[in-house]
Amino acid sequence: MIEKHNNYSINLDVQFEEFLKLYQDLNEEREGSAKENMIEEELAFMI
DSSP states (O other): OHHHHHTTOSOHHHHHHHHHHHHHHHHHHHHHHHHTTOOHHHHHHHO
């Protein structure tokens, strides 16, 4: 995503949509870990 931005090969609308998708994915991971009572060190092995 950053490389596309730096190369001017992506418009802001598309980049914003990609950012939102990334944010949602990361949020789902965080919520899933909370449900499983995992700590950050344990999550590091999952990613």
